[in-house]
Amino acid sequence: MREDNYLVSFNHKISKKILDFSINGVEKFLIQHPRLRFYAFAFDCNVDYGEINLCFNTEHAFSKVLNRYQNADFAENY
Numbered sequence: 001m002r003e004d005n006y007l008v009s010f011n012h013k014i015s016k017k018i019l020d021f022s023i024n025g026v027e028k029f030l031i032q033h034p035r036l037r038f039y040a041f042a043f044d045c046n047v048d049y050g051e052i053n054l055c056f057n058t059e060h061a062f063s064k065v066l067n068r069y070q071n072a073d074f075a076e077n078y
Helices: 002-032 059-073
Strands: 038-046 051-058
Touching: 002 038, 002 051, 038 059, 051 059
Parallel strands: none
Antiparallel strands: 038 051
């Protein structure tokens, strides 16, 4: 039972670190890019190095990629 309490406590600490990292990352992104509008973010996890990075999808970047796919690289598929 004591081991279970330790795991719950450990998982809570890790979850809190990830949540705090996410909140800080979103705030930093918004401050650095006030005119960009993002619609999603994801975790880019590298297990080999124990890294978690944030990835943001912006409407501007999506439009650029979609335009390229529709008119160049993959036009026959769109």
